[in-house]
Amino acid sequence: MSLLLIVDGYNVIAPVAGPGRSPDADWLQVERKRLIRRLCEHLPESVRQRTCVVFDARCPPRNRAHQYTVGGMEVRFAVEQVEADDLIEELITQHTAPKQLAIVSADHRIQNAAKRRGAIAFDSQPWLDALLEGKPQLAIVVESASEERAGQGSGKPSGGMPQEEVERWLREFGFEP
Template identity: 50%
Template sequence: MAKDRTTPTRTAQIVSPALWLLIDGYNVLAPTAPPRNPGANWLHQERMLLINRLAEHLDSETRRRTCVVFDAANPPRDRPHRFTINDIDVVFAIEYPEADDLLEELIAAHPTPKTLAVVSSDARVQTAAKRKRCRSFDSQLWLDDLLDGNVRLAVDPAPTQPTTPNRIKPAPPSESDVADWMREFGFDEN
């Protein structure tokens, strides 16, 4: 990673214990080849297709804990390098030679890496994830699972509501109930 480290606060702003899912954006889009005569917006449309798929298949808590990183090539002109769409953090690696450099930095800086899932088919990114004991997933397999309704993360999202209702402790049994049960199980004093 031969990058001037003049912006450590940007990484700190992106990485938090709350981050569950880190996605190598163009790596997930890689199976999509550009059209023969691509229009001016084809790459933007592909990025938005990915973001919309994520928004459709991830629950609201997971969306808020997801970051998609794209190389700086062709970032949207009307947006800053980092913004949120459908609660998903989108970052363009504008101060890095490529997104892999930023992804490695984000993985290394994560305070609770065992809770982080990294989606990339890039060996370099997968190695960085394994070094920090993050879960890593191949991009195409992860996306196929996502589209089939199987969201693969490093953690199980906590249910938003309790799974069991609040229960009131039952009253202790009466003496006659205890006597009835004692007789039932053969502990009769007679």
Template identity: 40%
Template sequence: MFLIDGYNLLHAAGVFAQGQAAGTLQAEREALLAMLAGRLTAKQRRVTTIVFDAAGAPPGLPDTATHESIKIRYARGYEDADALLEEIIEQHRAPKGMVVVSSDHRVQRAARSRGARWVDSEQWVRELPRVKKRNPSDRLENAPGIGDAAYWAEQFSDAETIAALEHAAAEEARRKGSVPRRPPEDPKQPLPPKKPKKEQQRFGEGIFEGFPPGYGEDLLDGPDIS
């Protein structure tokens, strides 16, 4: 598990937001989260928690949120983020499996007291892999089902990901042996005429049909060779 001191890492990473919201705490947080989402693997994101001070937190949002599987916690009801970080470290069932990311000595002492590993924010961000193009299959991992259209419409809109989803849906249909459903018929449209049912023909029936009338009668008038 990665437990990250949010604003401490933000200053260490030197991440800056762009656009009209640049310079606001919310924009800076979003820029940091985008950087983490691009440089952590899907497995790492699922075990990452980042803690921010409650000051400047988006109004009306819950104390806990997620971004690309990264868990976000705002320290509402706490003196500061350090107090919440200390509580998480203290209550964690397996602290030796934690990596606490903070340059704050108070947070580092809390980690050391429980046997958790800790690393300075500057060192941790330097050791992160460089930003690279995300694999669409990485987004699909551990995500809602292919049929959850509302989720996918909200999360993705790029052509590359849509193509990946369509491929995944086709593969799922192939594994299950299913075929795409036909669209419902329009009740206002007239039904096409039914083709007459072809009667089953018995073996040998009709094989001599098609000769012109009188064909072979002259054979009956031939000489008697008996």
């Protein structure tokens, strides 16, 4: 199954947390955790299963794998690349159905790489705003989390992950909720 969504992680959290905005030394880990929680809460399960969030490897989580899964989403740190943009470009280039792929990044380099392959690129801040309003933007139409939840009795998969499950996964990978 190929990816539907690639999120340039630090690019999405940058507008809400900069180095000068928090006295907490672990602000970056806190913001990564917040982004992962938001994605788990607002993306339908069928999309989470086909989502990859990419972060630069400059500050990967201590004592954790550089690639793991949280709530069905793949989380990767670009440890073998100079920066996350390089890994994102590789993922775009290797994608077998790029017209079904959405990329979330304000970085013009990434947006151009997506467009060259026929993928759709969304600017980070408007995309995050739409996600938090319950309207995740993708390249293709999928059921929203509320539509999936409404279909629970019809045998459709459940939608958003319960808060307890999100917190369990965050703890599993070293993030305290």
